[in-house]
Amino acid sequence: MPEQLLFAMEVILNGLMAGVLYSLVALGFVLIFKASGIFNYAQGVMALFAALTLVGIMEGQVPFSHLINAVFGTNIHEFGWQVPAVLAIILTIAVMVLLAIAVERFVLKHLVNQPEIILFMATIGLAFILEGFGDLMWGSEIKILDVGLPQGVSDIVETTTFGWFGYGFFIDKLDMVAAVIAVLLVILLTIFFKYTKQGRALRAVADDHQAALSVGISLRFIWVLVWSIAGIVALVAGMMWGAKSGVQFSLSLIALKALPVLILGGFTSIPGAIIGGLIIGVGEKLFEFSIGPLIGGATENWFAYVLALLFLVFRPQGLFGEKIIERV
């Protein structure tokens, strides 16, 4: 095979892997949008907050240490213990569930039946509050997240592909783990939505609040449930991004990359989020690889958004979204 083609294949593979990470973030958006029609602007910050909490717990950091030290004049920063990764993840999940309960209790409950734009604004507010809260709780310095996920280029892939084609593919091990986790997550979520009572209730709530109440579904419970799940998905996304590039506040900006993914895949489709993410990942890498050199590079910054714009013009509901039928 010609070198050029093999190189393109490698680019596609790397694009797929990068796409998985976009998909993970987009998935959180889809879940909340599906169940409550809210575009949760805070999803990216939730990923950041989850990652910060995970690192903080693992490192045995004292939460709010800056605040405590400032008020009481003490100088404590750490408990002096290390928490094993698995336990820390479980504790972080508990924190995300608490967050979901708090969001329902202090925000959503008071905004029932409000127009969607109000709810959207509320999530923008939530994003800022949560970002500040994460800062206050765990400090603002860049942290290294090491939950024991494999890092670096996979030797196995490189040697096998070298044996096959005489050309070794460079694939990041972490990306491969992320791909496997994303697949598992999608399977679990699909089973949950399709086959469980809670999943059915969730779809019902997404469709019509009044009707859902009339068949005995508690809206508040469903909201806590879906925000908890979105929190867990955010944790997974935050963990992957954090392991890749450190836990820092720019993490919350990856949420913006999820937007074109959502426009591509459709706001209400779980498979759509995944496939949209993959298309964006591959598309942006391939574009950079083929067209990039001709126009001076750095196409990855804008390619996704241009693609999303095109979709908005020709297929506004996305690839898998529910068809928009406006009846008059």
Next chain:
Amino acid sequence: MNALTPQAYTTADGREIGDILMEIKNITLRFGGVVAIEDISFDIQQGEIRAIIGPNGAGKSSMLNVISGFYVPQDGKVWFRGAKRPAMRPYKVAQQGIARTFQNIALFEGMSVLDNVMTGRLTHMKTGIWSQALWQGRAKTEEFENREKVERIIDFLEIQSIRKTPVARLPYGLKKRVELARALAAEPKLLLLDEPMAGMNVEEKEDMSRFILDVNDEFGTTICLIEHDMGVVMDLSDRVVVMDYGRKIGDGTPDEVRNNQAVIDAYLGVSHD
């Protein structure tokens, strides 16, 4: 506990109407300064078809919303199955066995007819989330039982042919029927129908009347319905409450109500029948 003793009676077609299922006691509902319902009391007996009628804005729908928990009255209490009901949210009311339909149809538009009707069974699903997700053990038998009941209702209401159709695609009359199916799937102790025949043509109205009578007959479901169409109400119901401007102006069998002067003045006097 009840001050009133139930007056058992036999309907024209020979059904025995027995105990009091629900008692509405001195309900008053205000929206700001507007009094929607003023001091209304009546009862619903086991197995009967009870209608609430009245001109536009009489407070009929408000009454139904009080019964189903969507509105909380400022005064008065609802007694259900011999116990005073505390103020509770609509989903709790549904879990108690009170199902309802809506005037402006509230279905899950994105789901199929079958899925819609299945949501009616939610209050009857008891198995845990894990066994459901893994599709094993009791969850499996439970799902089969629920499916069986749902299929029976689908057959009964003659909507087999549209089982898999997304509800959004159905015409109005069929949507109303699907909504009835969903409410029935809950095997309610009390079924509330908010204008089940609103906006229907004559043929659809006849179909719906037949289904309501059959449901009452076949499943023994107690039904409380609101209707505009006087003719239909008089044929359908065993007893009628008449409301006007938030007050109760008549209560009794269709014949009694028909001859009630207050009712004639308020309602029938302006009827175009």
